[in-house]
Amino acid sequence: MNNPDWSKLPFGYFPTDYNVRCLYRDGKWGEIEVSTSETINIHMAATALHYGQEIFEGLKAFMGADGKIRIFRLEENARRIRESAKGIMMEPIPEELFKEMCVKVVELNRRFVPPYGSGASLYIRPLEIGMSPRIGVKPGDEYLFIVMVTPVGPYFKEGFANTKICIMREYDRVAPRGTGRWKVGGNYAASLSAGERAHSLGYSAVLYLDPKEKKYLDECGPANFFAIKDGKYITPASESILPSITNMSLQDLARDLGIDVECRHITVDELADCTEAAACGTAAVASPIGEIDDLDTGVKYIISKDGKPGAITTALYNKLNAIRLGEEPDTHGWNTILD
Numbered sequence: 353m354n355n356p357d358w359s360k361l362p363f364g365y366f367p368t369d370y371n372v373r374c375l376y377r378d379g380k381w382g383e384i385e386v387s388t389s390e391t392i393n394i395h396m397a398a399t400a401l402h403y404g405q406e407i408f409e410g411l412k413a414f415m416g417a418d419g420k421i422r423i424f425r426l427e428e429n430a431r432r433i434r435e436s437a438k439g440i441m442m443e444p445i446p447e448e449l450f451k452e453m454c455v456k457v458v459e460l461n462r463r464f465v466p467p468y469g470s471g472a473s474l475y476i477r478p479l480e481i482g483m484s485p486r487i488g489v490k491p492g493d494e495y496l497f498i499v500m501v502t503p504v505g506p507y508f509k510e511g512f513a514n515t516k517i518c519i520m521r522e523y524d525r526v527a528p529r530g531t532g533r534w535k536v537g538g539n540y541a542a543s544l545s546a547g548e549r550a551h552s553l554g555y556s557a558v559l560y561l562d563p564k565e566k567k568y569l570d571e572c573g574p575a576n577f578f579a580i581k582d583g584k585y586i587t588p589a590s591e592s593i594l595p596s597i598t599n600m601s602l603q604d605l606a607r608d609l610g611i612d613v614e615c616r617h618i619t620v621d622e623l624a625d626c627t628e629a630a631a632c633g634t635a636a637v638a639s640p641i642g643e644i645d646d647l648d649t650g651v652k653y654i655i656s657k658d659g660k661p662g663a664i665t666t667a668l669y670n671k672l673n674a675i676r677l678g679e680e681p682d683t684h685g686w687n688t689i690l691d
C-alpha cells in the first residue's frame with residue numbers, strides 16, 4: 353500500500369499497515385497482539401452485536417514542527433474510555449495498557465503520520481467490544497480492545513468558516529439519565545436519523561436540547577457546544593452530554609487568556625445574546641457557527657453579524673492547534689511526545 357496524497361485526504365478510512373489488539377478473557381487482559389488484518393473474527397451471538405456493548409475513543413497524533421510525533425491528551429482519553437466501560441458493564445481497560453497500545457500503533461504506522469504543514473493528522477480510534485455469546489440480556493465476560501489508526505485530512509477543506517446548525521425537538525439522541533455521558537456506539541445510532549434530516553435541510557448538525565425539559569442546550573450531535581456571551585465562554589453543564597476533552601482544553605486556554613468560563617445550564621433564548629458559538633471536538637477542534645435555526649419556533653439566531661468566525665473562537669482554535677503541532681509551549685502538559 354502506497355502513502356496517501358496528504359493534500360487530498362478526506363475524513364474517512366484509509367488502510368494502514370497495522371492495528372493492535374488485546375483480549376480480556378478468564379478475568380485478565382492478555383498479550384498485545386500486532387495485526388495486519390482489517391477484519392475481526394467474532395461470534396455471531398456476541399454482546400457487541402446484539403446488545404450494543406461497544407465503546408470507543410477518538411484522538412490524534414501530529415507530526416510537529418520539530419519532526420517529533422505528538423499524541424494529544426492521551427491520558428484523558430485513557431481515563432474516559434474506562435468511564436464508558438463502567439457505564440455499560442464492560443471491562444475497563446487499564447490506563448497503562450491503553451496508552452501503551454496507542455503509542456505502539458502510532459509507532460508501527462509512522463509512515464502514515466502526515467507531514468508537518470499538511471494540515472492532516474493521524475486519527476487514532478480505540479474501540480472495545482463485547483465478544484461473549486449471549487442470548488439472555490446480560491453483560492459478557494470477554495472483551496476485545498483494538499486500536500486502529502487512519503490518516504485524516506484537514507477538517508476545514510474550504511478554510512475555517514461558519515456553518516449553520518438547527519434545533520429540532522422531534523428527536524433525542526440520549527435519555528436524561530441515559531448513556532449520553534459515555535462514548536458508546538449506540539448513541540450514534542440514535543442520532544443518525546436526526547443528523548441525516550438536518551443535513552438534507554442544509555445544516556451541518558443538530559443542536560440537541562436536554563432530553564428531559566427541552567429547555568437547555570445540550571450538545572451538537574458528536575461535538576460539544578460553547579458560545580461567547582458578554583465576553584464569557586459559556587458551555588452547557590448537563591448529565592446527558594459527553595465530557596469533550598477538546599472543550600476542557602479550550603476552557604483552560606480561555607482562562608489563560610483571562611476569559612471567564614461558565615459551565616452551566618444555557619437556555620435556548622440566551623442564543624439571542626451570544627456573539628460567537630461553535631461545536632467542539634477532536635475532529636475539528638472548533639467549528640464556528642454563524643446561525644442557529646429553531647425549526648419548531650421558526651426563530652433564527654444570527655450569531656455572526658459579519659459572516660466571519662468570531663475573534664475568541666479563532667484565537668482558541670489557533671492556540672490549541674499550535675500546541676498540538678509543537679509550535680507553542682505545551683504549558684499544560686497535554687502532549688505525549690514519541691521518541
Ligand SMILES: *Cc1c(COP(=O)(O)O)cnc(C)c1O
Pocket residue numbers: 410535571573574575576594595596597598599632633634635
Ligand atoms: C467524542 C464526542 C465529543 C467530542 O469529544 P472530544 O474528546 O473533544 O473529541 C463530543 N460529543 C460526543 C457525543 C462525542 O461522542
